[in-house]
Amino acid sequence: MIVAKTPAAYSNEPGNLGKAGPRIAALGSKVYAIAGRTAWSKAGPALTDSLKQEGIVFSVRLLEGPCTLANIERLSEEAERFEVDVILGIGGGTVLDLTKAVGDRLGLPVVTVPTIAATCAAWSALTVLYDDEGRSAGYLPLGSSPALVLADTGILSDAPRRYLASGIGDTLVKWYEIGINVKPGELGGLDARIGLSTSRLALDILKEHAVPVYNALERHESHPAFADVTDSIFLLAGLVGSVTSEVRRAGFAHAIHDALTWLPETHGSLHGEKVAFGLLAQLVLEGKRAEAEELARLHRSLDLPITLQELGIVGDSSAAIAAVASRIRFPQDVLDRLAFEADADRLAAAIAEADRIGRTIIHSQIPV
Structure with missing residues:
Protein backbone atom coordinates (compact mmCIF):
# COMPACT_ATOMS: atom_id res chain seq x y z
CA MET A 1 0.00 0.00 0.00
CA SER A 157 20.77 33.31 2.93
CA ASP A 158 21.76 35.24 6.05
CA ALA A 159 22.43 32.06 8.06
CA PRO A 160 25.97 30.66 8.42
CA ARG A 161 26.71 28.79 5.20
CA ARG A 162 27.81 25.71 7.13
CA TYR A 163 24.11 24.91 7.61
CA LEU A 164 23.45 25.09 3.87
CA ALA A 165 26.37 22.75 3.20
CA SER A 166 24.95 20.34 5.77
CA GLY A 167 21.57 20.43 4.05
CA ILE A 168 23.21 19.80 0.70
CA GLY A 169 25.04 16.81 2.15
CA ASP A 170 21.83 15.42 3.65
CA THR A 171 20.00 15.83 0.33
CA LEU A 172 22.74 14.33 -1.87
CA VAL A 173 22.40 11.15 0.16
CA LYS A 174 18.76 10.51 -0.79
CA TRP A 175 19.33 9.13 -4.29
CA TYR A 176 22.15 6.84 -3.20
CA GLU A 177 20.24 5.45 -0.23
CA ILE A 178 17.12 4.67 -2.21
CA GLY A 179 19.13 3.22 -5.10
CA ILE A 180 20.69 0.40 -3.08
CA ASN A 181 17.21 -0.92 -2.32
CA VAL A 182 16.45 -1.48 -6.01
CA LYS A 183 18.64 -4.16 -7.58
CA PRO A 184 20.05 -3.54 -11.07
CA GLY A 185 17.56 -4.60 -13.72
CA GLU A 186 14.60 -4.36 -11.35
CA LEU A 187 11.91 -1.70 -11.55
CA GLY A 188 11.23 -1.33 -7.84
CA GLY A 189 7.98 -0.39 -6.14
CA LEU A 190 6.13 2.80 -7.03
CA ASP A 191 7.35 4.51 -3.85
CA ALA A 192 10.96 3.67 -4.73
CA ARG A 193 10.52 4.85 -8.33
CA ILE A 194 9.02 8.15 -7.18
CA GLY A 195 11.84 8.52 -4.66
CA LEU A 196 14.51 7.74 -7.24
CA SER A 197 13.13 10.22 -9.79
CA THR A 198 12.68 13.01 -7.26
CA SER A 199 16.04 12.49 -5.56
CA ARG A 200 17.75 12.31 -8.97
CA LEU A 201 16.40 15.76 -9.80
CA ALA A 202 17.72 17.06 -6.48
CA LEU A 203 21.08 15.39 -7.12
CA ASP A 204 21.38 16.96 -10.57
CA ILE A 205 20.51 20.43 -9.25
CA LEU A 206 23.01 20.17 -6.41
CA LYS A 207 25.85 18.79 -8.50
CA GLU A 208 25.46 21.76 -10.84
CA HIS A 209 24.69 24.57 -8.42
CA ALA A 210 25.69 23.66 -4.85
CA VAL A 211 29.30 24.81 -4.99
CA PRO A 212 28.64 28.12 -6.84
CA VAL A 213 25.81 28.96 -4.43
CA TYR A 214 27.95 28.03 -1.42
CA ASN A 215 30.85 30.16 -2.66
CA ALA A 216 28.55 33.11 -3.38
CA LEU A 217 27.42 33.11 0.25
CA GLU A 218 31.04 33.50 1.38
CA ARG A 219 31.22 36.69 -0.71
CA HIS A 220 27.82 37.80 0.67
CA GLU A 221 26.44 37.73 -2.87
CA SER A 222 23.08 36.50 -4.11
CA HIS A 223 23.03 33.65 -6.61
CA PRO A 224 20.15 32.93 -9.01
CA ALA A 225 20.19 29.22 -8.09
CA PHE A 226 19.90 29.78 -4.33
CA ALA A 227 16.15 29.11 -4.39
CA ASP A 228 16.65 25.93 -6.44
CA VAL A 229 19.23 24.66 -3.97
CA THR A 230 17.09 25.39 -0.90
CA ASP A 231 13.99 23.99 -2.62
CA SER A 232 15.98 20.82 -3.26
CA ILE A 233 16.75 20.56 0.46
CA PHE A 234 13.21 21.25 1.67
CA LEU A 235 10.80 20.29 -1.10
CA LEU A 236 12.55 17.65 -3.20
CA ALA A 237 14.20 15.85 -0.28
CA GLY A 238 10.90 16.13 1.59
CA LEU A 239 9.01 14.59 -1.30
CA VAL A 240 11.38 11.64 -1.35
CA GLY A 241 10.19 10.70 2.13
CA SER A 242 6.57 11.69 1.52
CA VAL A 243 5.68 8.57 -0.45
CA THR A 244 6.16 5.32 1.44
CA SER A 245 5.00 1.73 1.48
CA GLU A 246 5.17 -1.19 3.86
CA VAL A 247 8.48 -2.28 2.29
CA ARG A 248 11.38 -1.49 4.60
CA ARG A 249 14.62 -0.08 3.23
CA ALA A 250 18.28 0.07 4.20
CA GLY A 251 19.91 3.49 4.45
CA PHE A 252 23.53 3.15 5.51
CA ALA A 253 24.45 6.84 5.45
CA HIS A 254 21.75 7.66 7.99
CA ALA A 255 22.45 4.51 9.99
CA ILE A 256 26.10 5.54 10.29
CA HIS A 257 24.93 9.00 11.39
CA ASP A 258 22.75 7.48 14.09
CA ALA A 259 25.59 5.32 15.37
CA LEU A 260 28.03 8.25 15.34
CA THR A 261 25.75 10.21 17.69
CA TRP A 262 26.63 7.67 20.39
CA LEU A 263 30.20 8.97 20.34
CA PRO A 264 30.30 12.23 22.36
CA GLU A 265 33.23 13.55 20.35
CA THR A 266 31.02 13.79 17.24
CA HIS A 267 28.38 16.01 18.86
CA GLY A 268 29.94 19.13 17.38
CA SER A 269 29.08 17.86 13.90
CA LEU A 270 25.75 18.60 12.24
CA HIS A 271 23.28 15.96 11.06
CA GLY A 272 24.08 16.44 7.38
CA GLU A 273 27.82 16.38 8.05
CA LYS A 274 27.64 12.95 9.66
CA VAL A 275 25.29 11.69 6.96
CA ALA A 276 27.61 12.98 4.22
CA PHE A 277 30.55 11.01 5.62
CA GLY A 278 28.26 8.00 6.02
CA LEU A 279 27.50 8.13 2.31
CA LEU A 280 31.21 7.80 1.48
CA ALA A 281 31.31 4.65 3.60
CA GLN A 282 28.16 3.31 1.93
CA LEU A 283 29.71 3.74 -1.52
CA VAL A 284 32.83 1.89 -0.40
CA LEU A 285 30.60 -0.86 1.01
CA GLU A 286 28.93 -1.14 -2.39
CA GLY A 287 32.32 -1.56 -4.05
CA LYS A 288 32.16 1.93 -5.63
CA ARG A 289 35.45 3.36 -4.42
CA ALA A 290 35.98 5.65 -7.42
CA GLU A 291 32.50 7.15 -6.90
CA ALA A 292 33.29 7.65 -3.22
CA GLU A 293 36.45 9.54 -4.18
CA GLU A 294 34.53 11.74 -6.61
CA LEU A 295 31.86 12.55 -4.05
CA ALA A 296 34.46 13.20 -1.34
CA ARG A 297 35.99 15.89 -3.56
CA LEU A 298 32.56 17.51 -3.93
CA HIS A 299 32.12 17.36 -0.17
CA ARG A 300 35.53 18.94 0.26
CA SER A 301 34.44 21.86 -1.96
CA LEU A 302 31.56 22.40 0.47
CA ASP A 303 33.74 22.07 3.59
CA LEU A 304 31.86 18.93 4.58
CA PRO A 305 33.85 16.45 6.69
CA ILE A 306 35.49 13.65 4.74
CA THR A 307 37.50 12.10 7.59
CA LEU A 308 36.70 10.83 11.06
CA GLN A 309 39.01 13.44 12.51
CA GLU A 310 36.92 16.20 10.94
CA LEU A 311 33.92 14.64 12.72
CA GLY A 312 35.77 14.91 16.04
CA ILE A 313 37.31 11.44 16.30
CA VAL A 314 41.04 11.99 16.77
CA GLY A 315 43.90 9.53 17.25
CA ASP A 316 43.40 5.80 16.86
CA SER A 317 39.89 5.41 15.45
CA SER A 318 39.69 1.61 15.41
CA ALA A 319 37.59 1.34 18.57
CA ALA A 320 35.24 4.10 17.39
CA ILE A 321 34.82 2.44 13.99
CA ALA A 322 34.03 -0.90 15.58
CA ALA A 323 31.51 0.75 17.92
CA VAL A 324 29.75 2.48 15.03
CA ALA A 325 29.62 -0.66 12.88
CA SER A 326 28.27 -2.77 15.74
CA ARG A 327 25.30 -0.42 16.25
CA ILE A 328 24.06 -0.71 12.65
CA ARG A 329 21.46 -3.42 12.25
CA PHE A 330 18.87 -3.96 9.54
CA PRO A 331 16.27 -6.75 9.34
CA GLN A 332 17.51 -9.75 7.41
CA ASP A 333 14.82 -9.44 4.74
CA VAL A 334 16.10 -5.92 4.00
CA LEU A 335 19.72 -7.09 3.78
CA ASP A 336 18.71 -9.99 1.53
CA ARG A 337 17.45 -7.54 -1.09
CA LEU A 338 20.79 -5.74 -1.36
CA ALA A 339 23.27 -6.44 -4.14
CA PHE A 340 26.20 -6.47 -1.68
CA GLU A 341 27.09 -7.92 1.72
CA ALA A 342 26.80 -5.65 4.74
CA ASP A 343 27.85 -7.37 7.96
CA ALA A 344 29.59 -5.55 10.83
CA ASP A 345 33.10 -6.42 9.66
CA ARG A 346 32.44 -5.14 6.14
CA LEU A 347 30.84 -2.00 7.54
CA ALA A 348 33.87 -1.33 9.75
CA ALA A 349 36.21 -1.85 6.82
CA ALA A 350 34.13 0.51 4.64
CA ILE A 351 34.17 3.25 7.29
CA ALA A 352 37.94 2.90 7.67
CA GLU A 353 38.43 3.02 3.90
CA ALA A 354 36.21 6.09 3.56
CA ASP A 355 38.38 7.76 6.17
CA ARG A 356 41.53 6.83 4.23
CA ILE A 357 40.04 8.26 1.04
CA GLY A 358 39.32 11.53 2.81
CA ARG A 359 42.78 11.75 4.36
CA THR A 360 44.40 11.08 0.99
CA ILE A 361 42.39 13.85 -0.67
CA ILE A 362 43.21 16.32 2.09
CA HIS A 363 46.93 15.42 1.97
CA SER A 364 47.00 15.84 -1.82
CA GLN A 365 45.63 19.37 -1.49
CA ILE A 366 48.21 20.56 1.05
CA PRO A 367 50.71 22.93 -0.64
CA VAL A 368 54.31 21.73 -0.59
Whole structure:
Protein backbone atom coordinates (compact mmCIF):
# COMPACT_ATOMS: atom_id res chain seq x y z
CA MET A 1 0.00 0.00 0.00
CA ILE A 2 1.32 3.44 -0.96
CA VAL A 3 0.94 6.27 1.57
CA ALA A 4 1.61 9.93 0.67
CA LYS A 5 1.98 12.70 3.25
CA THR A 6 2.80 16.21 2.08
CA PRO A 7 2.22 19.74 3.39
CA ALA A 8 -0.96 21.43 2.24
CA ALA A 9 1.10 24.45 1.14
CA TYR A 10 4.78 25.29 0.68
CA SER A 11 6.40 28.62 -0.09
CA ASN A 12 10.05 29.67 -0.28
CA GLU A 13 10.57 33.28 -1.30
CA PRO A 14 11.95 36.62 -0.06
CA GLY A 15 9.87 38.46 2.52
CA ASN A 16 7.68 35.45 3.27
CA LEU A 17 7.59 36.05 7.01
CA GLY A 18 6.15 39.53 6.60
CA LYS A 19 3.23 37.91 4.74
CA ALA A 20 2.76 34.98 7.13
CA GLY A 21 -0.11 36.42 9.18
CA PRO A 22 -3.01 35.90 6.75
CA ARG A 23 -1.87 32.36 5.90
CA ILE A 24 -1.58 31.38 9.55
CA ALA A 25 -4.89 33.10 10.38
CA ALA A 26 -6.59 30.73 7.93
CA LEU A 27 -5.59 27.90 10.29
CA GLY A 28 -6.42 29.46 13.65
CA SER A 29 -6.34 32.53 15.86
CA LYS A 30 -4.32 31.38 18.88
CA VAL A 31 -0.77 30.19 18.26
CA TYR A 32 1.77 28.37 20.39
CA ALA A 33 5.20 29.05 18.91
CA ILE A 34 8.34 27.01 19.59
CA ALA A 35 11.56 28.68 18.49
CA GLY A 36 15.29 28.51 18.76
CA ARG A 37 16.78 31.55 20.48
CA THR A 38 18.85 32.65 17.47
CA ALA A 39 16.04 31.78 15.06
CA TRP A 40 13.57 33.96 16.95
CA SER A 41 16.00 36.88 16.96
CA LYS A 42 16.16 36.65 13.17
CA ALA A 43 12.59 35.76 12.25
CA GLY A 44 10.66 37.04 15.27
CA PRO A 45 10.28 40.73 14.36
CA ALA A 46 8.71 40.15 10.94
CA LEU A 47 6.54 37.29 12.21
CA THR A 48 5.37 39.25 15.24
CA ASP A 49 4.26 42.22 13.15
CA SER A 50 2.45 40.01 10.66
CA LEU A 51 0.67 37.99 13.34
CA LYS A 52 -0.40 41.10 15.27
CA GLN A 53 -1.82 42.68 12.12
CA GLU A 54 -4.16 39.69 11.84
CA GLY A 55 -5.17 39.85 15.49
CA ILE A 56 -3.55 36.49 16.20
CA VAL A 57 -2.81 35.82 19.86
CA PHE A 58 0.46 33.95 20.34
CA SER A 59 2.97 32.85 22.95
CA VAL A 60 6.58 31.90 22.30
CA ARG A 61 8.57 29.13 23.97
CA LEU A 62 12.32 29.41 23.34
CA LEU A 63 13.67 25.89 23.12
CA GLU A 64 16.90 24.63 24.57
CA GLY A 65 17.95 21.01 24.46
CA PRO A 66 17.38 18.05 22.13
CA CYS A 67 14.15 16.69 20.67
CA THR A 68 13.30 14.10 23.31
CA LEU A 69 10.06 12.37 24.19
CA ALA A 70 10.12 14.19 27.53
CA ASN A 71 10.38 17.59 25.83
CA ILE A 72 7.59 16.67 23.43
CA GLU A 73 5.37 15.72 26.37
CA ARG A 74 6.26 18.84 28.36
CA LEU A 75 5.57 21.28 25.52
CA SER A 76 2.41 19.42 24.50
CA GLU A 77 1.02 19.85 28.00
CA GLU A 78 1.91 23.56 27.98
CA ALA A 79 0.32 24.15 24.58
CA GLU A 80 -2.81 22.31 25.71
CA ARG A 81 -3.08 24.52 28.81
CA PHE A 82 -2.94 27.60 26.59
CA GLU A 83 -5.85 26.22 24.52
CA VAL A 84 -4.22 27.10 21.21
CA ASP A 85 -5.38 26.00 17.77
CA VAL A 86 -2.09 26.25 15.80
CA ILE A 87 1.45 25.08 16.58
CA LEU A 88 4.20 27.17 14.98
CA GLY A 89 7.86 26.16 14.79
CA ILE A 90 10.70 28.57 13.97
CA GLY A 91 14.25 27.31 13.67
CA GLY A 92 16.30 24.32 12.57
CA GLY A 93 15.65 20.60 12.55
CA THR A 94 15.49 20.08 16.31
CA VAL A 95 12.87 22.78 16.84
CA LEU A 96 10.82 21.79 13.81
CA ASP A 97 10.84 18.09 14.66
CA LEU A 98 9.67 18.87 18.18
CA THR A 99 7.01 21.28 16.88
CA LYS A 100 5.60 18.65 14.50
CA ALA A 101 5.45 16.06 17.27
CA VAL A 102 3.58 18.46 19.57
CA GLY A 103 1.06 19.26 16.83
CA ASP A 104 0.64 15.57 16.06
CA ARG A 105 0.05 14.72 19.70
CA LEU A 106 -2.57 17.45 20.09
CA GLY A 107 -4.19 16.97 16.69
CA LEU A 108 -3.50 20.58 15.70
CA PRO A 109 -2.27 22.08 12.41
CA VAL A 110 1.45 22.82 12.31
CA VAL A 111 3.27 25.66 10.56
CA THR A 112 7.03 25.32 10.10
CA VAL A 113 9.38 28.24 9.47
CA PRO A 114 12.89 26.94 8.75
CA THR A 115 15.56 29.56 9.41
CA ILE A 116 18.40 27.36 8.15
CA ALA A 117 18.41 25.01 5.16
CA ALA A 118 20.13 22.13 6.96
CA THR A 119 17.55 19.31 6.61
CA CYS A 120 14.09 18.59 5.19
CA ALA A 121 12.57 18.62 8.71
CA ALA A 122 10.30 21.55 7.76
CA TRP A 123 8.47 19.26 5.32
CA SER A 124 8.58 15.68 6.60
CA ALA A 125 5.94 13.71 8.49
CA LEU A 126 8.62 12.37 10.80
CA THR A 127 10.31 13.42 14.01
CA VAL A 128 13.91 12.40 14.72
CA LEU A 129 14.31 11.56 18.40
CA TYR A 130 17.34 11.90 20.66
CA ASP A 131 18.02 11.25 24.32
CA ASP A 132 19.17 13.84 26.85
CA GLU A 133 22.79 13.11 25.91
CA GLY A 134 22.20 13.92 22.23
CA ARG A 135 22.29 10.29 21.11
CA SER A 136 19.96 8.92 18.43
CA ALA A 137 16.83 7.43 20.01
CA GLY A 138 14.85 6.42 16.94
CA TYR A 139 12.16 7.96 14.78
CA LEU A 140 8.58 8.99 15.47
CA PRO A 141 6.27 8.66 12.42
CA LEU A 142 3.63 11.39 12.35
CA GLY A 143 0.08 11.33 11.05
CA SER A 144 0.71 14.13 8.57
CA SER A 145 3.19 16.67 7.30
CA PRO A 146 2.89 20.29 8.46
CA ALA A 147 -0.11 22.16 7.13
CA LEU A 148 2.10 25.02 5.96
CA VAL A 149 5.83 25.44 5.29
CA LEU A 150 7.01 29.05 5.09
CA ALA A 151 10.65 29.56 4.13
CA ASP A 152 12.11 33.03 3.66
CA THR A 153 15.12 33.11 1.34
CA GLY A 154 16.28 36.34 2.96
CA ILE A 155 16.54 34.63 6.35
CA LEU A 156 18.06 31.47 4.86
CA SER A 157 20.77 33.31 2.93
CA ASP A 158 21.76 35.24 6.05
CA ALA A 159 22.43 32.06 8.06
CA PRO A 160 25.97 30.66 8.42
CA ARG A 161 26.71 28.79 5.20
CA ARG A 162 27.81 25.71 7.13
CA TYR A 163 24.11 24.91 7.61
CA LEU A 164 23.45 25.09 3.87
CA ALA A 165 26.37 22.75 3.20
CA SER A 166 24.95 20.34 5.77
CA GLY A 167 21.57 20.43 4.05
CA ILE A 168 23.21 19.80 0.70
CA GLY A 169 25.04 16.81 2.15
CA ASP A 170 21.83 15.42 3.65
CA THR A 171 20.00 15.83 0.33
CA LEU A 172 22.74 14.33 -1.87
CA VAL A 173 22.40 11.15 0.16
CA LYS A 174 18.76 10.51 -0.79
CA TRP A 175 19.33 9.13 -4.29
CA TYR A 176 22.15 6.84 -3.20
CA GLU A 177 20.24 5.45 -0.23
CA ILE A 178 17.12 4.67 -2.21
CA GLY A 179 19.13 3.22 -5.10
CA ILE A 180 20.69 0.40 -3.08
CA ASN A 181 17.21 -0.92 -2.32
CA VAL A 182 16.45 -1.48 -6.01
CA LYS A 183 18.64 -4.16 -7.58
CA PRO A 184 20.05 -3.54 -11.07
CA GLY A 185 17.56 -4.60 -13.72
CA GLU A 186 14.60 -4.36 -11.35
CA LEU A 187 11.91 -1.70 -11.55
CA GLY A 188 11.23 -1.33 -7.84
CA GLY A 189 7.98 -0.39 -6.14
CA LEU A 190 6.13 2.80 -7.03
CA ASP A 191 7.35 4.51 -3.85
CA ALA A 192 10.96 3.67 -4.73
CA ARG A 193 10.52 4.85 -8.33
CA ILE A 194 9.02 8.15 -7.18
CA GLY A 195 11.84 8.52 -4.66
CA LEU A 196 14.51 7.74 -7.24
CA SER A 197 13.13 10.22 -9.79
CA THR A 198 12.68 13.01 -7.26
CA SER A 199 16.04 12.49 -5.56
CA ARG A 200 17.75 12.31 -8.97
CA LEU A 201 16.40 15.76 -9.80
CA ALA A 202 17.72 17.06 -6.48
CA LEU A 203 21.08 15.39 -7.12
CA ASP A 204 21.38 16.96 -10.57
CA ILE A 205 20.51 20.43 -9.25
CA LEU A 206 23.01 20.17 -6.41
CA LYS A 207 25.85 18.79 -8.50
CA GLU A 208 25.46 21.76 -10.84
CA HIS A 209 24.69 24.57 -8.42
CA ALA A 210 25.69 23.66 -4.85
CA VAL A 211 29.30 24.81 -4.99
CA PRO A 212 28.64 28.12 -6.84
CA VAL A 213 25.81 28.96 -4.43
CA TYR A 214 27.95 28.03 -1.42
CA ASN A 215 30.85 30.16 -2.66
CA ALA A 216 28.55 33.11 -3.38
CA LEU A 217 27.42 33.11 0.25
CA GLU A 218 31.04 33.50 1.38
CA ARG A 219 31.22 36.69 -0.71
CA HIS A 220 27.82 37.80 0.67
CA GLU A 221 26.44 37.73 -2.87
CA SER A 222 23.08 36.50 -4.11
CA HIS A 223 23.03 33.65 -6.61
CA PRO A 224 20.15 32.93 -9.01
CA ALA A 225 20.19 29.22 -8.09
CA PHE A 226 19.90 29.78 -4.33
CA ALA A 227 16.15 29.11 -4.39
CA ASP A 228 16.65 25.93 -6.44
CA VAL A 229 19.23 24.66 -3.97
CA THR A 230 17.09 25.39 -0.90
CA ASP A 231 13.99 23.99 -2.62
CA SER A 232 15.98 20.82 -3.26
CA ILE A 233 16.75 20.56 0.46
CA PHE A 234 13.21 21.25 1.67
CA LEU A 235 10.80 20.29 -1.10
CA LEU A 236 12.55 17.65 -3.20
CA ALA A 237 14.20 15.85 -0.28
CA GLY A 238 10.90 16.13 1.59
CA LEU A 239 9.01 14.59 -1.30
CA VAL A 240 11.38 11.64 -1.35
CA GLY A 241 10.19 10.70 2.13
CA SER A 242 6.57 11.69 1.52
CA VAL A 243 5.68 8.57 -0.45
CA THR A 244 6.16 5.32 1.44
CA SER A 245 5.00 1.73 1.48
CA GLU A 246 5.17 -1.19 3.86
CA VAL A 247 8.48 -2.28 2.29
CA ARG A 248 11.38 -1.49 4.60
CA ARG A 249 14.62 -0.08 3.23
CA ALA A 250 18.28 0.07 4.20
CA GLY A 251 19.91 3.49 4.45
CA PHE A 252 23.53 3.15 5.51
CA ALA A 253 24.45 6.84 5.45
CA HIS A 254 21.75 7.66 7.99
CA ALA A 255 22.45 4.51 9.99
CA ILE A 256 26.10 5.54 10.29
CA HIS A 257 24.93 9.00 11.39
CA ASP A 258 22.75 7.48 14.09
CA ALA A 259 25.59 5.32 15.37
CA LEU A 260 28.03 8.25 15.34
CA THR A 261 25.75 10.21 17.69
CA TRP A 262 26.63 7.67 20.39
CA LEU A 263 30.20 8.97 20.34
CA PRO A 264 30.30 12.23 22.36
CA GLU A 265 33.23 13.55 20.35
CA THR A 266 31.02 13.79 17.24
CA HIS A 267 28.38 16.01 18.86
CA GLY A 268 29.94 19.13 17.38
CA SER A 269 29.08 17.86 13.90
CA LEU A 270 25.75 18.60 12.24
CA HIS A 271 23.28 15.96 11.06
CA GLY A 272 24.08 16.44 7.38
CA GLU A 273 27.82 16.38 8.05
CA LYS A 274 27.64 12.95 9.66
CA VAL A 275 25.29 11.69 6.96
CA ALA A 276 27.61 12.98 4.22
CA PHE A 277 30.55 11.01 5.62
CA GLY A 278 28.26 8.00 6.02
CA LEU A 279 27.50 8.13 2.31
CA LEU A 280 31.21 7.80 1.48
CA ALA A 281 31.31 4.65 3.60
CA GLN A 282 28.16 3.31 1.93
CA LEU A 283 29.71 3.74 -1.52
CA VAL A 284 32.83 1.89 -0.40
CA LEU A 285 30.60 -0.86 1.01
CA GLU A 286 28.93 -1.14 -2.39
CA GLY A 287 32.32 -1.56 -4.05
CA LYS A 288 32.16 1.93 -5.63
CA ARG A 289 35.45 3.36 -4.42
CA ALA A 290 35.98 5.65 -7.42
CA GLU A 291 32.50 7.15 -6.90
CA ALA A 292 33.29 7.65 -3.22
CA GLU A 293 36.45 9.54 -4.18
CA GLU A 294 34.53 11.74 -6.61
CA LEU A 295 31.86 12.55 -4.05
CA ALA A 296 34.46 13.20 -1.34
CA ARG A 297 35.99 15.89 -3.56
CA LEU A 298 32.56 17.51 -3.93
CA HIS A 299 32.12 17.36 -0.17
CA ARG A 300 35.53 18.94 0.26
CA SER A 301 34.44 21.86 -1.96
CA LEU A 302 31.56 22.40 0.47
CA ASP A 303 33.74 22.07 3.59
CA LEU A 304 31.86 18.93 4.58
CA PRO A 305 33.85 16.45 6.69
CA ILE A 306 35.49 13.65 4.74
CA THR A 307 37.50 12.10 7.59
CA LEU A 308 36.70 10.83 11.06
CA GLN A 309 39.01 13.44 12.51
CA GLU A 310 36.92 16.20 10.94
CA LEU A 311 33.92 14.64 12.72
CA GLY A 312 35.77 14.91 16.04
CA ILE A 313 37.31 11.44 16.30
CA VAL A 314 41.04 11.99 16.77
CA GLY A 315 43.90 9.53 17.25
CA ASP A 316 43.40 5.80 16.86
CA SER A 317 39.89 5.41 15.45
CA SER A 318 39.69 1.61 15.41
CA ALA A 319 37.59 1.34 18.57
CA ALA A 320 35.24 4.10 17.39
CA ILE A 321 34.82 2.44 13.99
CA ALA A 322 34.03 -0.90 15.58
CA ALA A 323 31.51 0.75 17.92
CA VAL A 324 29.75 2.48 15.03
CA ALA A 325 29.62 -0.66 12.88
CA SER A 326 28.27 -2.77 15.74
CA ARG A 327 25.30 -0.42 16.25
CA ILE A 328 24.06 -0.71 12.65
CA ARG A 329 21.46 -3.42 12.25
CA PHE A 330 18.87 -3.96 9.54
CA PRO A 331 16.27 -6.75 9.34
CA GLN A 332 17.51 -9.75 7.41
CA ASP A 333 14.82 -9.44 4.74
CA VAL A 334 16.10 -5.92 4.00
CA LEU A 335 19.72 -7.09 3.78
CA ASP A 336 18.71 -9.99 1.53
CA ARG A 337 17.45 -7.54 -1.09
CA LEU A 338 20.79 -5.74 -1.36
CA ALA A 339 23.27 -6.44 -4.14
CA PHE A 340 26.20 -6.47 -1.68
CA GLU A 341 27.09 -7.92 1.72
CA ALA A 342 26.80 -5.65 4.74
CA ASP A 343 27.85 -7.37 7.96
CA ALA A 344 29.59 -5.55 10.83
CA ASP A 345 33.10 -6.42 9.66
CA ARG A 346 32.44 -5.14 6.14
CA LEU A 347 30.84 -2.00 7.54
CA ALA A 348 33.87 -1.33 9.75
CA ALA A 349 36.21 -1.85 6.82
CA ALA A 350 34.13 0.51 4.64
CA ILE A 351 34.17 3.25 7.29
CA ALA A 352 37.94 2.90 7.67
CA GLU A 353 38.43 3.02 3.90
CA ALA A 354 36.21 6.09 3.56
CA ASP A 355 38.38 7.76 6.17
CA ARG A 356 41.53 6.83 4.23
CA ILE A 357 40.04 8.26 1.04
CA GLY A 358 39.32 11.53 2.81
CA ARG A 359 42.78 11.75 4.36
CA THR A 360 44.40 11.08 0.99
CA ILE A 361 42.39 13.85 -0.67
CA ILE A 362 43.21 16.32 2.09
CA HIS A 363 46.93 15.42 1.97
CA SER A 364 47.00 15.84 -1.82
CA GLN A 365 45.63 19.37 -1.49
CA ILE A 366 48.21 20.56 1.05
CA PRO A 367 50.71 22.93 -0.64
CA VAL A 368 54.31 21.73 -0.59
